[in-house]
Amino acid sequence: MQRLRGLVADTRPLRNDNFRRLWIAGVITMVGAQLTVVSVPAQIYDISGSSAYVGLTGLFGLIPLVVFGLWGGALADHFDRRTMMLITTSGLIGTSALFWLQAALGNANVWVLLGLFAVQQAFFAVNSPTRQAILPKLLPAEQLPAANSLTMTVFQAGAIGGPLVAGILIPVIGYEWLYLIDTLTLFATLSAVIRLPRLPVDNPIGSPGLRSVIEGFRYLRGHTVLLMSFVVDLIAMIFGMPRALFPEIAHVSFNGPDEGGLVFALLFAAIPAGAVIGGVFSGWVSRVERQGYAVIVCILVWGAAMTGFGVAVALADHWQQAMLVVALLMLVIGGAADMASAAFRTSMLQSAADDAVRGRLQGIFIVVVAGGPRVADVVHGASAAMVGTAAAAAGGGILVIVGTMVAAVAVPSFIRYRITRTPTITR
Template sequence: MAAGAAVPVSRRLLLDTAPLRNPAYRRLWIGHGVSFIGFQVTAVAVPVQVYEMTGSSFWVGVLGMVNLVPLVVFGLWGGAVADHMDRRRLLLASSVLTWVATLGLFAQALLGLELLWLIMLVVALQATGFAISSPTRGAIIPRLFPLDEVAAANTLSYTFSQAATLGGPLLAGLVLARWDYSWAYGLDMVLFTVMLWAAFRLPPIPPLAGEEVQGSPGLRSVLEGLRFLWTQPVLLMSFVVDIIAMGVAMPRALFPELADTRFGGDEAVGWLFAAIGIGAVLGGLFSGWIGRVRRQGLALVVSIVVWGLAVAAAGLQHSLWAAIALLAVGGAADLVSAVFRQTILQTYAPDELRGRIQGVFTVVVAGGPRLGDLRAGVMAVAFGAGVSWVFGGLACAVLVALVGLASPALMRYRPNVSDSGPEGRSPEQVT
């Protein structure tokens, strides 16, 4: 009896792998996770190459804008297109665009061209492909599962992505230490072919019968999605708390200064940057309970408050390992909040608008941390890095708690779960 009783306990505590029984999701999970490792290798190699070419951090900073502009523009447009056509075809096309852009990076490095404008152009193309594929992939997930399994699927995806975020830069360091940039970009190309395979093997995912979207996926279609979002307090407030979480509390812009002045130098900065990801991966491995949470709005608010408090507490520490431990707690809370934000979006928005709302989500996820870097840097100049760090965490916790108290619809939100698949479909139809 004891051995039998241990199984339910482990299933309650450990990462729920049940969604991997779905063949379509399993291929998508493998494809995205493996390709994201390569994406992270390139994300390290490009700024290192640009800095080596120019000797200027300014041009490395320009890379951020080159990435952000396509993410904003094509994230919104790509979400609109995903509501108008077969999502499998769109995911495959955008993935091919990303792969071709990576081929361009590989070619310029192999040929030794060292043309800054060419690198910037190819990076913009790569960001465009990612901006279209990200909301498309997010809109596909709820078409593969009953609503009560969407949270578990998102948890699996986020955990693999966080593991890639940790492993990719480490792999990039090993590659760049031994070989040139073409090896890094070539590795990304090879790994990204797994995503091409996964997208190709998906079943057709056209608009649901009776829910075809009228018109073309232009500006009007994007505005329709934004108008819908504005009228839905649950969705709108889930975006607001997400912006607060990243735009107010994210402390990573302060890591280099405090690593140098408080924690002992260059070795510490790597640990600080890794700490949030380490916590997110560990949180994902022990996330079996997430799929059973019904008060998802309340859980979202609580997890972001914990994130803010953990960040603030980490900023008060003078021991590197204490700061890392608290940032890891924050990273685990951030993973939980990310899963619930995504799950609320996917289960609340109707399928014919899901791509467009997912596009807004992509923009928020891309822009929030960059706003956080700006906020942290400006406050550090005015008040000091330590004050900026602690204030950001505390302000996040207070603001999100106030938003929660002012948003009873979000705090009361529970997904409308039935025994059938989403929108009344059997999930087997899209596996």
């Protein structure tokens, strides 16, 4: 029983009242957020009948994430972070309410939806680094990996269940009700934020402008361990994220229909499913002191899993059903490894960085997390056109392994990075 307790998620951070309220609110809010994530592109397609307009959500979402992610980090290093959370959460409630209003009024203008989506992503881009930057103020450093694992598990679970629920409910109750549910659930987060104590920044920056953003990059350049946490993540995502290949693999390799189907859905759900499983059994992450080494191992496992995924796709012509199981298993393993890597990397940013720059570094983190997979879509799509989907996926996994090992050898201080635990006093 004791061994099993050590395997499952470390829930010690939930003993902290402030973190527990934020986490529970996150569970509630994630349900509504995923309803909007699915409803926006669905409504755009319903209005326009064009996948090209739906594709514009990527552009209208990425640009605000990059711009306001970087600037939002600077704001989080200048103003009281509780105040920033109140403003941005209120902004998210407001934009969600406007989504409900336009649907209730029967809006038929795609650009209204895209504009609202851009504003919503801007508020999110400021909210997210602020939220991450406050955790070291609420919890001891040794509990940060567990706290991040708990948070990421909720997010990934929402990524699985939300689209399924929204897809079922859209034709039943309509877009306006889904947007309204999102609006109402956000009040749970607002309530949790209101109950936070004041969270002033240690040695706040003078002005949250472009200069402060540049200073954040300079700080990162001078702290090799933190810089490497971004580099290895980019290596993992750009070379190893094969999601752009899923439609063709589902159709060509596993004989799925053109428009999607069960195999298509399983491929997309496998990585977040692995992340959820990894989060449930994440008790071990709190016991790891050599976090840099752990990140390298996790990314090597991710690369090996993506290589195995590509090999399974290559062998699908001979053993289709068996290779589908293997391919899904490889994606699940990759998702679990990526969850652990993300938990460690986030914890390193939160504990190793000075409080005065945590917001800006979390802003850069948001940009990397959002941008890496989008670059991967382009890279894998172009590679598949030249060498095929199986070779593109397997080759990407091999490049992840090689690139990660080169980075580890080039910067040994990253592997040596470890946290110092607070001694436990027994009576």
